[in-house]
Amino acid sequence: MSDQQQSGRCPVMHGGNTATGRDNMNWWPESLNLDILHQHDRKTDPMGETFDYRQEVRKLDFESLNKDMHALMTDSQAWWPADWGHYGGLFIRMSWHAAGTYRIADGRGGGGTGNQRFAPISSWPDNASLDKARRLLWPIKKKYGNRISWADLIILAGNVAYESMGFKTFGFSFGREDIWHPEKDIYWGAEKEWLAPSDERYEDVSNPATMENPLAAVQMGLIYVNPEGVNGQSDPIKTGDQVLETFARMAMNAEETAALTAGGHTVGKCHGNGDADALGPEPEAGGVEEQGLGWTNPNMGGKAANAVTSGIEGAWTTNPTRFDMGYFDLLFGYEWELKKSPAGANQWEPVNIKEEDKPVDASDPSIRRNPIMTDADMAMKMHPDFRPVCEKFMADPEYFKECFARAWFKLIHRDMGPRTRYIGPDAPQEDLIWQDPIPAGSTDYSIEKARKRIAESGLSIGEMVSTAWDSARTFRGSDMRGGANGARIRLAPQKEWEGNEPQRLARVLEVYEKIAAETGASLADIIVLGGSVGIEQAARAAGHDILVPFIPGRGDASEEMTDADSFEPLEPVADGFRNWLKRDYAVKPEELLLDRAQLMGLTAPEMTVLIGGMRMLGTNHGGTKHGVLTDREGQLTNDFFVNLTDMANAWKPAGNGIYEIRDRQSDRVKWTASRIDLVFGSHSILRSYAEVYAQDDNEAKFVNDFVAAWCKVMNADRFDLEPLQH
Known part of the structure; x- marks a missing residue:
């Protein structure tokens, strides 16, 4: 081969190892993808097998960290100047948008893993400029190192920000452990473009309850609702309906939702003072020279007031760096009219506002600007479910502060589990019902x-x-x-x-x-x-x-x-381990099995051995015999795997998702099975595990592995055993 021919060839492998390549498994799009079961393989973790963050964080100098975090709030940097010289609003938004991805349907999302550092969440349109907030935190992370996770630091920043601006929070717990690669297998919606019309995830967009399960946000790339209105069309009542449903799917009732909206918008501002189209690409799409930053603003000019994120421009209150009742004072004290921001976004502005009620410019205190409200804010005033709550808050400011403190604490701790997992001097001792409290059990018995x-x-x-x-x-x-x-x-x-x-x-x-x-x-x-x-x-x-x-x-x-x-x-709607479906679903039974196994923390081999053992123990729902591939039911044998892989058997559909296992010579029906059973013989990876347990020399291994996987399931919620168990 000539040098010219050789030089024309690319010297690296293309495909699954490059962002632009094609995954080898794309040839078979219907093949069951087991990646979700090994989503956080330790091979991606640079900390090593012996590192235990929940032990390391207990060694943290909490007082020193708190002082450094408070100092950071007003240490404005020229490369990303703070609004009014205070980063509080930015850090609160970062924390909120990390925690606010939580959803009750499957418990996924939330701020408990530091996943905001990775795609897709790092590059969602709603998270524009939060990359800057995390870079501002880097000196703190660098200083305290392994004793503070990114997950804890991202959430802590918002909590400290509120305290820095005069609010007494309910408390804070450390203990969130970092992940080290994107959670590619979490379902955030089927849309193929950012901010696609919300109609795509509703059966009827006028009925928010019809939003696709398990989603909570109304559009791809948003945390909650569109601040400009449903599909960008202003209508505070319809927006209020979406707010109610979205926050309910994030574990909040109407009072908590109103408190969070008001408390969240009491400080900080929206950013839309410029041309949104001039911004550079999101972090994941940026060039190497951007070093992981995105949304480069060529018109920033070193001024905080020139930032563009949501496209809406302005602060909600007169004093955006102080926690007070100013949100209610302005929202209910003035009439509001719909206008356009400099970036062309829908926003509400007050009619005939007093000059002294206007907030000053984020960069120039000699200039005063109109405050703004979003469609969601106007819903607090106009929606029948929210207005009475807000009126109650206005009549009793201390009650509002208490409600907000508890709702904020719930927002940033909802995915941490029971109070027994809380770490640190500011962790509250009160048992809250959403923490699913459990009294200590006795060990003093035979x-x-x-x-x-x-x-x-x-x-x-x-x-x-x-x-x-x-x-x-x-x-x-x-x-x-x-x-x-x-x-x-x-x-x-x-x-x-x-x-x-x-x-x-x-x-x-x-x-x-x-x-x-x-x-x-x-x-x-x-x-x-x-x-x-x-x-x-x-x-x-x-x-x-x-x-x-x-x-x-x-x-x-x-x-x-x-x-x-x-x-x-x-409530389970399916349990492949007990060979049960509540009804037929558009999703294949084996996909439902994977989802359940992943939530339970099982690996693919553990899932496999549990299936084989459960079939032998007579645990099928309703006593059905599907998948009981043995004549020795009630004995913990490896017969499921032996007979599944036995080529003396043939497999034939029998209708309604059931298959017959027939003797190849006599055509006699020996057993019946479901798709769940057969996938362990048809899927190449799962079959490789099944073959291990079918071997003549591995019956003892099968029993031991089954017991180990069983104990893992039984003890998964024994947080009192840390670090012994976890």
């Missing part, structure tokens, strides 16, 4: 006596294992909710969930309650221990004498400790 009573109870292996599984499977690592601790499976609404087989559940719980009373154990412990007993019985029947590890100490939550309505989103 586990062996409890095991014996359960074993003699007459309950079947399937009943014991299914009840333990149903209690624990609600756990969501996304927001640390659910799980077996608390035994909330015996309370509304869980005791009536179809997936929990209410009649079977009631029968088992009646037995367990007597055993708990006799032994002094919590019902939560007895439920989990019952699953262990069932597995041990099944293992012994298969020739494996094992003892499933069990750690006591779970507590029993009461009805008073349980916000029943908030648990509705945790």
Whole structure:
């Protein structure tokens, strides 16, 4: 080959290793993508296997950090000058937009992982200029290093900003652990362009309740609603309807929503004093010379007042760097008219405002500017659900401050889980119902006596294992909710969930309650221990004498400790581990299985071994035999994998998502199976795991791996075991 020919060839591999390349799996777009199960593989983590942030942060000099953070608020930098010399508004927006991605449907989003550092969130249109806020924090991160995560620092900045501007916050907890690569597999919407019309994620845009589940924001690239109105068309009542639904999907009621809106807009400003089209590309699309910054403004001129982000321009209050009642004073003290910002955005401005009520220019204190309101702000005044709340706040400013303090704390801590996970001197001691409080459980009882009573109870292996599984499977690592601790499976609404087989559940719980009373154990412990007993019985029947590890100490939550309505989103609509679908969905059953497994924190091998074991234990919902590929049900064998991979069998559709497993020679139907079962033989990666467990020399490995994965599920919510468990 000539030098000319050689030089014309690119010396690197194209494809999955480049941003412009094509992933090799794009040839098969219908193939099940397992990436979400290994979303945060330790290979991406530069800190190493032994690093434990939740231990490191306890060594932090909290007082010194607090002083440095307060100093940063007014240390205006020439490369990105602060509005009125105070970065409070910018940092609050950064914290808010990190925490505000949380949604109750699946618990994903939120500020608990520092994901705002990565695409797509780092480059959402609604997050314009927040890259600057994070760069302003870099000297703090550099100084305190491994003892403060980006996730904690991003949220802390907003909390300190409020305190710096005169507001007493409810408190703050450290303990958020950083991730190290984009969460590419979180579903943020199907749109292919930023800020596509919101109609695309509604069945009927006039009815906000029809927004696609699990989404909460109204358009791709927004945190909440469009500040200019529904699809950019001003209508405060319609916008108010969207605000109500969106905030409800983020765990806020009407009062909390009004408090957050008013408290959030009491300080800071919107930025739209210029040509939005002149801005450079977002961070992820910028050139290497931009060093990860985006939205370059060629017209900034070193002045804070020249910034462009949302396109709306102006402050909401007379004193934007001081927390006061100014938001209500202006909103309700003046009439407002719809106008255009310098960037061409819809915004509301007051009619005949007094000169002294105008805020001064963000860069030049000799100039006063009109305040502004967005469509969402006007909804606080005009919408029938919000106006009475705001009037109550105006009549009692201390009540407003208390409501806002609690709502802000909830916003920035909602995805951290129970109070037992809180770290630091400012973590409040009050139990809040949205934290799903659980009393401490007893460890002062005989586990062996409890095991014996359960074993003699007459309950079947399937009943014991299914009840333990149903209690624990609600756990969501996304927001640390659910799980077996608390035994909330015996309370509304869980005791009536179809997936929990209410009649079977009631029968088992009646037995367990007597055993708990006799032994002094919590019902939560007895439920989990019952699953262990069932597995041990099944293992012994298969020739494996094992003892499933069990750690006591779970507590029993009461009805008073349980916000029943908030648990509705945790109801399973499918459980592939028990081969159950509540109904047919547009999404394939195996996709639903992946989603559940990821929320539970399972890897693909763990998911695989649990499926194979659960099929053998008689845990299928309703007692169906689909996927029970054995003649030894009730014995913990690897028969599921052996028979799934046996080429003496043929697989044929039988209708309604069911398949028949037939003997190739006789054509006799041996078993039936669902798509969930068959995917472990058809998917190349999952089949590779199935083959491991089908090997003649790996039956003991199968049992041991099943027990390990089972214990991981049962203990996922045992935050009291940190760092032992986590």
